[in-house]
Amino acid sequence: IGIGGSDLGPVMVTEALKHYKNHLNIHFVSNIDGTHIAETLSGLNAETTLFLVASKTFTTQETMTNAHSARSWFLEKGGKENDIAKHFAALSTNAKDVSAFGIDTENMFEFWDWVGGRYSLWSAIGLSISLSIGFDNFKELLAGAHAADNHFKTTEFGGNMPVILGLLGIWYINFYNAETQVILPYDQYMHRFAAYFQQGDMESNGKHVDRNGNEVDYETGPIIWGEPGTNGQHAFYQLIHQGTRIIPADFIAPAQSLNPLGDHHPILLSNFFAQTEALMNGKTEEEVSSELKKDGKSADEIAKLAPFKVFEGNRPTNSILLKKVTPYTLGSLVATYEHKIFVQGIIWNIFSFDQW
Structure with missing residues (x-):
């Protein structure tokens, strides 16, 4: 309770x-x-x-x-x-x-x-x-987090995952006016991951006053949201692909499934990679027209339909792959996101650990 x-x-x-x-x-x-x-x-x-x-x-x-x-x-x-x-x-x-x-x-x-x-x-x-x-698995969770702690503490910024994630977020929020970030775990077990970091991120960096008590004149914490893939693909990916706002997306997936059932996991991963590729490359009007022509559409139909099927591309994503979901890898992933939040709070000069 x-x-x-x-x-x-x-x-x-x-x-x-x-x-x-x-x-x-x-x-x-x-x-x-x-x-x-x-x-x-x-x-x-x-x-x-x-x-x-x-x-x-x-x-x-x-x-x-x-x-x-x-x-x-x-x-x-x-x-x-x-x-x-x-x-x-x-x-x-x-x-x-x-x-x-x-x-x-x-x-x-x-x-x-x-x-x-x-x-x-x-x-x-x-x-x-x-x-x-069980406590042995709980200790593995802690060990994974400890490994991420050490990585953050000792790794040069160029290869420091929390620093890189934090800077990417700053880049899109403060220089491209992104207001939200979506977290998309392609693993059903992780279906509460985005909800967890809604609090972790938004309660930490949802601040309008800096460490000196002065109002900031720049954007701070983003709105965090998300659902597991591929459910989200049939709900809100339209907005990520074709909407007017940039929505940076973190795609997370295990390379190996804990429940290897038929073709399920290969199909899941193919969607994972296809979505990030489509968000990056988009689809030009020429490509759309070619597809419609192959489908037997007339020139008039192609001219009418093509603008609606164009994807601009150049939508930012991070792809995070785990070997599989284990206590150790989950602990490492959670701690990495915690440190990312801290990095952004330092750059924004706000107290990430305040709560009022």
């Missing part, structure tokens, strides 16, 4: 690493809308359910409302007050309120008060991840 960074990170990672899931079933509740927790609890057995309440302050309105509803449900299902301590654990820094709730502080997993929610999945907030995939 959490919200914001206490929810988005663990949800994204447990979904992305579902292939490595053990026997435990993990459920996440975040929304203050009672439907969320009601629907989740309806399929659970109180006797075999452990609740993790994730709130640094243990005062977050949505989280504590849901936690108290879970507590009431547990007691209604036959649990005793003394059993609360065995069925609830806290991810928090507020021992007083944790104890008042009925949770044994021995089952309170602390983390530093300077850890922002959007960067907290590596901390005790990631306990649900560890329970889902």
Whole structure:
């Protein structure tokens, strides 16, 4: 039970690493809308359910409302007050309120008060991840992030991936007036990746005041959005290809599938490469006319249709390939994006780690 960074990170990672899931079933509740927790609890057995309440302050309105509803449900299902301590654990820094709730502080997993929610999945907030995939895999997630940390810290800027990604973003936002960036993971397991970095990026760099407290006179953080490929191709790629705004796109894909089923993965990757190629090269009026002529269209039909089928091309993309989705590669990828956000905050002279 959490919200914001206490929810988005663990949800994204447990979904992305579902292939490595053990026997435990993990459920996440975040929304203050009672439907969320009601629907989740309806399929659970109180006797075999452990609740993790994730709130640094243990005062977050949505989280504590849901936690108290879970507590009431547990007691209604036959649990005793003394059993609360065995069925609830806290991810928090507020021992007083944790104890008042009925949770044994021995089952309170602390983390530093300077850890922002959007960067907290590596901390005790990631306990649900560890329970889902096992601690060995959680350590691999951390190892991948550590490798990305070291790469960022030690690699010259010319080959430094977070620096390059950050500078590319600055280039398109501040010099080409791009307002959004789309993240497109061509892997169903990673379907929450863009949603996770909506918070990671927009809460970090959505600032209009610089480090000296002065209003900036330039654009800062972009709008982050996205969906998994190839779903997005049938929803919004039209805008990326033919719209009037430049939308830089990050394409992410594993070279190897964790579920190699027939021709599925080759088709997925062919779409991945075809889309980036089409965004780069576009399609000229001459190419369109030639295709329409081969389809048997008349000269008049070609003249009418051709303008609508032209793609300008020269639309910016980054292609990021993983060997496969593993705890290590996911950890490395997430940390790379975190450092990219930091790089952009430094260049914009804003406090990326503020949250108000």
